Amino acid sequence: MKNPFETDERRAFRESVARFVARDIAPYADEWDEAGEVPWELHLKAGALGLFGFGIEEKWGGLGFDDCFMRAAASQELGGCGASGVFAALGARNISVGPIAALGSDEIRAAVLPEVLSGRESSALAVTEPSGGSDVANLRTRARRDGGDYVLDGEKTFITGGMKSRWFVVAARTGGPGLGGISLFLVEAGAPGFSRAAMTRKMGWWASDQATLRFEGVRVPARHMLGPQDRGFLAIMHNFNYERLNMVAACVGMARRCWRDALDWARQRSTFGKPLIERQVIRHKFAEMSARIDAVESYLHMICWQANEGAMPVPEVSKAKFLATKTLEFVASECMQAMGGAGYMRGNAVERTWREVKVMAIGGGSEEILRDLAARQMGL
Amino acid sequence: MKVLVPVKRVIDYNVKVRVKADGSGVDLANVKMSMNPFDEIAVEEAIRLKEKGVATEVVAVSIGVKQAQETLRTALAMGADRAILIEAAEDVTQDIEPLAVAKLLKAVVEEEQPGLVIAGKQAIDNDMNATGQMLAALLGWPQATFASELKIEGDHAVVTREVDGGLQTVKVKLPAIVTADLRLNEPRYASLPNIMKAKKKPLEVKTPADYGVDVSPRLTVVSTSEPPARKAGVKVADVAELVSKLKNEAGVL
Ligand SMILES: Cc1cc2nc3c(=O)[nH]c(=O)nc-3n(C[C@H](O)[C@H](O)[C@H](O)COP(=O)(O)OP(=O)(O)OC[C@H]3O[C@@H](n4cnc5c(N)ncnc54)[C@H](O)[C@@H]3O)c2cc1C
Numbered sequence: 189m190k191n192p193f194e195t196d197e198r199r200a201f202r203e204s205v206a207r208f209v210a211r212d213i214a215p216y217a218d219e220w221d222e223a224g225e226v227p228w229e230l231h232l233k234a235g236a237l238g239l240f241g242f243g244i245e246e247k248w249g250g251l252g253f254d255d256c257f258m259r260a261a262a263s264q265e266l267g268g269c270g271a272s273g274v275f276a277a278l279g280a281r282n283i284s285v286g287p288i289a290a291l292g293s294d295e296i297r298a299a300v301l302p303e304v305l306s307g308r309e310s311s312a313l314a315v316t317e318p319s320g321g322s323d324v325a326n327l328r329t330r331a332r333r334d335g336g337d338y339v340l341d342g343e344k345t346f347i348t349g350g351m352k353s354r355w356f357v358v359a360a361r362t363g364g365p366g367l368g369g370i371s372l373f374l375v376e377a378g379a380p381g382f383s384r385a386a387m388t389r390k391m392g393w394w395a396s397d398q399a400t401l402r403f404e405g406v407r408v409p410a411r412h413m414l415g416p417q418d419r420g421f422l423a424i425m426h427n428f429n430y431e432r433l434n435m436v437a438a439c440v441g442m443a444r445r446c447w448r449d450a451l452d453w454a455r456q457r458s459t460f461g462k463p464l465i466e467r468q469v470i471r472h473k474f475a476e477m478s479a480r481i482d483a484v485e486s487y488l489h490m491i492c493w494q495a496n497e498g499a500m501p502v503p504e505v506s507k508a509k510f511l512a513t514k515t516l517e518f519v520a521s522e523c524m525q526a527m528g529g530a531g532y533m534r535g536n537a538v539e540r541t542w543r544e545v546k547v548m549a550i551g552g553g554s555e556e557i558l559r560d561l562a563a564r565q566m567g568l
Numbered sequence: 569m570k571v572l573v574p575v576k577r578v579i580d581y582n583v584k585v586r587v588k589a590d591g592s593g594v595d596l597a598n599v600k601m602s603m604n605p606f607d608e609i610a611v612e613e614a615i616r617l618k619e620k621g622v623a624t625e626v627v628a629v630s631i632g633v634k635q636a637q638e639t640l641r642t643a644l645a646m647g648a649d650r651a652i653l654i655e656a657a658e659d660v661t662q663d664i665e666p667l668a669v670a671k672l673l674k675a676v677v678e679e680e681q682p683g684l685v686i687a688g689k690q691a692i693d694n695d696m697n698a699t700g701q702m703l704a705a706l707l708g709w710p711q712a713t714f715a716s717e718l719k720i721e722g723d724h725a726v727v728t729r730e731v732d733g734g735l736q737t738v739k740v741k742l743p744a745i746v747t748a749d750l751r752l753n754e755p756r757y758a759s760l761p762n763i764m765k766a767k768k769k770p771l772e773v774k775t776p777a778d779y780g781v782d783v784s785p786r787l788t789v790v791s792t793s794e795p796p797a798r799k800a801g802v803k804v805a806d807v808a809e810l811v812s813k814l815k816n817e818a819g820v821l
Binding site: 196207238258 | 602638641642645757758759760761763764766767
């Protein structure tokens, strides 16, 4: 379908990313997912292509402009590479550079952003704790002021990019209970008292690294606080909008990829003497899936348009995310059903996507939490 | 040295081409179009020459429909310095034949005075493999076609050519025409910063009349047909049966 918001630059960018994915990622997606990592060179290639750095000034290595359509295009194409763990491995920096660029001092920006946006280093966002991820307002990691430093104690878990990142944007409690007592800090891996452990046994996203991080009396200079003290919660929420938008786009890419692969199969597979795709029950599955994916994609375009115009439409971003993950869940399941046993075997994108549905539905704000957020935002 | 690179907007190499029911040609309505892959290789080679300090300017030229601007923008985003579009066709079904393209390019060469023209060896739509050679003939310049390696040595180009059964190295005096084969290089992706910069690079729009060239077709397409469908193979039980079939049925042994 034609997109009324298409421009020459958006089309050119999407084509560049699509070719990058087709040439430099898709042929290796299986292998990297099984290996549990992507070669670091991929971060550099993605950086050179300009996949990072939307909304960040050129002097810090950013693109010097923002465009939600392009953000979405990059996520959608990466999502369709056949292993969305690759999207996660590259994308950890995307969910953490926002607060660094918006709230860090020039000294911090200069030290961190060029390295991270070029792909030479990575950064990660550390909000979730063993005691809970949904209830961000009640996180427990503490940051206590001590002279010119803050001293961090606590634990973070499920942190994407946790093993390979050099820089962490860490949410910690500086004030009283609730959302008014949270601040953000930039912590460098290797600081005394910082330790991390890989979480390797997981359902999906194998190509990316998740970690539990431990902070035991980690001293962070006060100038490494990102933004004003006790105002971290809003910054986290603001940052979530872009993460969610990217996840919606990735879901569209993942769903389209499954749909295409399963359709190829249904065209070639013959049962009871006829190609599978000629069976009404199967054809209708593909029609239904296609309609739902188109709907999410169109919704995404409207959100991108509005976000470009000025204010991020928060209720719509929330709604689009759970709509996208529910759609992906449906598509992955129906595609596997159409493929039968072959879909169930490891080494194909449908099987992998089926295992990746839940991280999309839980991470970055779970379906339940986002329905609730949307309801509140709409004033229900 | 200035390098001129002609680029053609063609049906994308990933598109499954369909022949029109009346056999008058292939269906081009709403089909994805891209830069001819061999031309991309040519652009890449020219940019590399510039990066090595051998070339000073890279100029991309396209001849065709208005939308070929997009193709030129791609060349600019890859790293070409400026572009010239010669709007010679009203719509995509009107293909400009190699001789007309070569005549237009000759006129551009006379105006621009490049030291080297790098073209794709052929366009993947009509597979003519003629434009570079015709241009060389019209200009009276030496040519080195099917290049898999290109080196500039003083006022000569040393070109390795892919020929049947091996490689041939030729040395041609500049200015010359080189046509690019698949293995010459792996073209880069246009990065987002460069896509945005390409917007501001100059793109001049001309018409064939500006160069006094008549582009009316001289060739008539008699018919277009799908390649014959491949017949299903047969399985043989053993080597003996295979040999017997090759001998008695295929008659190749
Ligand atoms: C692979 C992976 C990567 C991740 N990467 C990161 C990362 O990079 N950085 C980071 O900070 N976090 C990351 N996370 C954590 C993720 O954000 C959390 O898992 C998520 O926010 C949910 O938190 P939780 O797991 O603690 O579940 P809980 O908050 O314990 O929730 C459990 C279930 O209860 C539901 N629930 C919770 N509260 C309510 C309520 N009030 N009403 C109804 N239902 C409710 C939830 O929707 C969920 O279904 C990652 C998670 C995974 C799995």
